[in-house]
Amino acid sequence: MSFSESTYALMFVSGFFGGFGHCLGMCGPIVAAHAMNAGGRRLFPHCLYNLGRITTYSLVGGLMGLTGSFAGVIRPIENFQNILMAGIGLLMVIMGLIVGGWLPWSIGQGGCGWNRIGSLVKFVTETGSPGAFFPMGLLLGFIPCGMSYTAFIAAAGAGVHAGSQAEGFVKGMLMLLLFGLGTAPALLLLGGIASVIGQKARLKLHKASSIAMILSGAIFFYRAVAL
């Protein structure tokens, strides 16, 4: 096995085990939140979400390989990442409050004020179409994540030792593609389980899932603002 092949294999394995160890804890609430509301199809929305997420990882990994610098690529987008994370946290809190019936507004009835947010929540969580889940995955691929950062650092390192910038881009992109694919089984499994639970016990766990969503969203928001 050549150096490159072993590096790519290591990226996949790292993603696979990290997916079960790290991603379930850190990103699991997001997956569970949209799974509880995805309705009908169980795995299709999750596949689209993961495809979007892996696409973002691959492109950012390519940039890391191209420039050979982790800090140089991450620093300009760090604020955007934190705002994104805070926004997602806030959206999850609002979603939980609406679904739990603690806000006197229903989802997506009108065209102004809170109902616009309700419409957005409904679009994000209930559409189940490529128009919703793939872009959501693309966007959430930018969420600040320590484990994906480690993979980006490896891609930047590969870029430093690449013969050209184009080679660095391809190497970085492939490394993150394999890393992302490695993380997918854990998130797909969680999404599938959450969808099944969500459908079978939606009424029984209605309040509990709403509270979990609110707490998870609040923690996301807190981490984005405080750290």
Next chain:
Amino acid sequence: MRQNSQSRCRVLVLQPPAAGWQFLQLPLLLAALLLAMLLCNLHPSAVHAADAHPSHMAAAGMANCEINKGACTLKNGAAVVTLDILPKPVKAMQDLSFTVTLPGQQSYPGLKLDLQMIGMDMGTNQVPLTRTADGRYTGTGVIPRCHSGKKLWSATVTIPGQPFETSFLFNVL
């Protein structure tokens, strides 16, 4: 026409609340949220500083190296290993220069420096080291930030052919 549109918005937004008791749950929810956030900020500190084994200190969330005050030296068996990280203070998400110093002038091909967050799997983060003219090993690496809020990291030096590793536990900003 404009007035009609605005009043329609009010009608849609200000629907009468559902059962009143439901709103009593919200203060309880906020209290639980506050408690969860307080718990997130608690750090375990049950191990005494005298218990210097890195694995015990790691489990207790304690550092054995004050890297921001200078280079750290640890003795592990016959090996005396020194680690320094620049620039100081050591911050996450920036390029850092790692220097490992080992006793004697002999070469240690295959020397490894692994970075790992304590209490959270962050994947394999290895700093590539090269030997300098004065016999030290240097390399550039990055410590990523994790939104779990954990700050304790380990830098583990593995000398090829030796059965033990040396783990420096330190906090980053």
